[in-house]
Amino acid sequence: MDLSNINTTTHILKPTWPRLLHRMHTLGTIRHRYHNDVASISSEGEYPRLVTTPHEEKSIAINGNHQWIFDNWKQVTVRVAAKYQRADFVFTAENGEVFHEISLTAKSQWDCFECLLKIFENTSSNTPNLALNTQLETVSTFNKINSNITQVAKAVNREIIRRNKVICSIPLAGTSLLKDLEFKSLMTQFGTAALKKQHSQLTLNSKNICFHEIIQRPNQFTTTLFNADAEPLLRIQAV
Numbered sequence: 397m398d399l400s401n402i403n404t405t406t407h408i409l410k411p412t413w414p415r416l417l418h419r420m421h422t423l424g425t426i427r428h429r430y431h432n433d434v435a436s437i438s439s440e441g442e443y444p445r446l447v448t449t450p451h452e453e454k455s456i457a458i459n460g461n462h463q464w465i466f467d468n469w470k471q472v473t474v475r476v477a478a479k480y481q482r483a484d485f486v487f488t489a490e491n492g493e494v495f496h497e498i499s500l501t502a503k504s505q506w507d508c509f510e511c512l513l514k515i516f517e518n519t520s521s522n523t524p525n526l527a528l529n530t531q532l533e534t535v536s537t538f539n540k541i542n543s544n545i546t547q548v549a550k551a552v553n554r555e556i557i558r559r560n561k562v563i564c565s566i567p568l569a570g571t572s573l574l575k576d577l578e579f580k581s582l583m584t585q586f587g588t589a590a591l592k593k594q595h596s597q598l599t600l601n602s603k604n605i606c607f608h609e610i611i612q613r614p615n616q617f618t619t620t621l622f623n624a625d626a627e628p629l630l631r632i633q634a635v
Contacts, residue, residue: 402477409472410518414448414455416472417464419512421445425503430496430574433604434621434629435566437574441594443498461593465571474513481506483513489569496568541585542602548619549583551610552632555617556582560634562617564591564598567629600630 409416420426420443429438444457446464455464468490476483481504487496500509555562556579565575577596583589587600600621610619617634 402480402482404475404477407474407476407513407517409474409516411469411471412452412516413464413466413469413472414446414452416512416516417443417446417455418448419515420498422505422508422512423500424505424508425501427499427501428497429499430566430568432493432495432566432568432629433623433627434601436599436601437566437577437591437596438599439594439596440501461574461576463573463575465573468569468571476513483509491569493569495572540602542587542600542605544605544608544621545583545587545600545602546585548608548610548621548632549585549587551612551617551619552579552589553582555634560617562632562634564630564632566631 423443425441426443427438427440428443429436431437444459444462446455446457446462448455453466455466456462470488470490470492473486473488474483475486481500483500485496485498486494488494500506552562562579563576564579565573565577567573577598578592579589579598580592581590583598587598587602587605589598590596591598604623605621606624608619608621611617619632620628621630623629
């Protein structure tokens with residue numbers, strides 16, 4: 397549900413982020429999105445179980461696919477439409493970049509969400525004036541052919557056809573990392589592919605992918621996608 401045209405309230409949460417994330421799985425089925433300048437990964441299902449370190453500077457998923465490092469996190473904000481029992485979490489880094497979003501679905505546990513909000517709402521802070529419509533790009537930017545994506549898709553498809561296990565990793569703002577996600581299907585020339593975990597999908601942003609690098613040897617395949625600042629923002633490899 398798009399909350400942009402619905403009466404909502406906005407809440408800023410306490411900066412006890414590892415404790416918040418540790419309880420996120422109690423919300424049941426949710427949509428969670430992770431994105432940087434060139435790539436977006438979306439999933440639907442229970443949020444990954446996370447374990448924090450003793451000093452709470454880092455949280456790591458039990459399955460090893462998520463690593464959250466909190467040094468550069470700025471805030472977590474929630475937009476709530478109580479009438480419809482919907483809510484969107486928005487995670488922002490110190491540089492202002494939104495790198496993670498969580499949305500409740502019709503299958504989410506609303507009572508658990510209300511409890512979580514009571515525990516973690518920062519009532520001493522003023523509500524920030526944020527633009528919370530933070531999808532990576534509009535759909536139209538995805539449906540464009542980018543020569544870098546086309547070449548990468550062909551190379552990835554060859555590896556999958558050869559029955560090699562192909563995985564991807566994306567760095568996120570706040571020095572966080574989403575890693576080792578396995579491909580389920582072939583990539584298209586528009587830069588989409590299904591991943592094996594929780595009905596996940598990888599979508600590439602053709603507008604921001606400026607160049608790529610492919611290393612292909614008899615026992616090695618790695619490709620990296622870069623933005624205009626030459627930042628390596630998606631790595632795909634066969635293992």
